[in-house]
Amino acid sequence: MVDLWHLFLAFLRASNLGFGGGPAIIPLIQAEAVDRYHWMSSSEFADLIAVANALPGPIGTKIAAYIGYQVASWPGVVVALTATILPTVLLLIFLGTLLAKYANSRALQAMLTGVKPIVAALLIVVAYQTAVDAFRINQRADYLTLVIAASAAVAMYFKVHPSVLILASLALGYFIF
């Protein structure tokens, strides 16, 4: 019972102080799971991050589910996931309703006008970091990553569904790297 309460607190704090989505939450979860509650060692946590990064989908919920299960089985999973996603989802549904209601309000439009360039800039930074990671020039076959990127750009121009591109590139990576 105490474990469940600790799980709830740990993921509530980590997720709801983590601005910037999944990756921003990782150090906060580490502080809770490794340093505060000693549910796992640093190196176990590092392995968990490697696995979570290899699987698709949101990273925060994958880590929450794994740690929750290790600490307190299925009830642990439910508690850790609830703490991770519920508070902000509820708040956003409320905000989304307001957004729809006041969509034409001048104040809201002005705020959104102000924030959109920042969201665009954030995306540019994420794209840049992913690109740096993807095109690391340290191996012979690296021009292949450029070829993959260029083909993806062309395919997108012809409106190929992104998930097709993802699947194709996973298979390609398996065979060429």
Place this chain on the structure above:
Amino acid sequence: MVKIIWDLFLAFLRASNFSFGGGATVIPLLKSEVVTKYQWLTNEEFADYLAVANSLPGPIVTKLAGMIGFKVKGWLGASVAILGAIMPTTLAVIALGGLILKYAHSPALEAMLKGVRPVVAILLLQTAIEMVRESLTHKATWVLGTVALIIMFLWPFIHPAFLVVGSMLLGLVLFKKKD
């Protein structure tokens, strides 16, 4: 009714479970489902939702799933969209647990991830370009975006939340009269 619930589930299942790298990498995939395929939101609404979702903490996929699911079909829609987004990988992590941990550093897995990264980068870039187009409505927005970009590259330790909230307040001051 059943159809739209199923569509919501599928849309978030696909978008979330084809996104590698967590967080923002899901945005291009989600946009292609929600705006292009099912047309639940317009381009502009999607940009609005993204802006609001970014102003709050927590994982971005579940925030967007909650908002969009709720808009399309109320509480049921929100629940179904979130389930679609998190269930498969959650179950995978739990069921395979130790087994996957063993293969975390396997060469085959790393090769596949190496293949997918350039595609993710291009997808993100394209979404970023669209967001830029969507956001540059006034001369001052050019300045805001450029300044934000410079701050993020020069001082990466400054929390994006400050930029997001700060720009909303600035927006209120700068753009209210002109509109």
